[in-house]
Amino acid sequence: MDTTTGLRRPPGRYDEPRTLPRPLLVGGAVVLLAALLGFSYVAYRHYASTRAAFTNLDYRVASDSSVLIRFRIALDEGETAQCVLQARDRDNVEVGSVIVTLTGQGSSPFTVERTLPTKHRAVAGEVLSCRRAP
Numbered sequence: 001m002d003t004t005t006g007l008r009r010p011p012g013r014y015d016e017p018r019t020l021p022r023p024l025l026v027g028g029a030v031v032l033l034a035a036l037l038g039f040s041y042v043a044y045r046h047y048a049s050t051r052a053a054f055t056n057l058d059y060r061v062a063s064d065s066s067v068l069i070r071f072r073i074a075l076d077e078g079e080t081a082q083c084v085l086q087a088r089d090r091d092n093v094e095v096g097s098v099i100v101t102l103t104g105q106g107s108s109p110f111t112v113e114r115t116l117p118t119k120h121r122a123v124a125g126e127v128l129s130c131r132r133a134p
Contacts, residue, residue, distance in 0.1 A: 088124045
């Protein structure tokens, strides 16, 4: 018995493991990378084109059932946007939320004040997002 050959599978019982040819593997990786980059670009362009620039200025807890939120938004004349306003309590739980529709005025950016009704006393109010309406 020869001890230098080592352990081998019995011939004909098992298929040998197949490896992909290197050019096919590299080509597949390049195609996958190109597809991911293309999808990322299209998704970014879509997302960026619908955003409207805004800045949270301040908020004031007006009462146990409302918060006054002030923010600045940049819209062209006649352009419409929908903004999501949210109020949170001391446990960071949402106690009020509303979608506000705004239309661009002559001067851009312009300041907006909205009173947001709440379920109970809030400690913070803010604008979460603003998107241009189709």
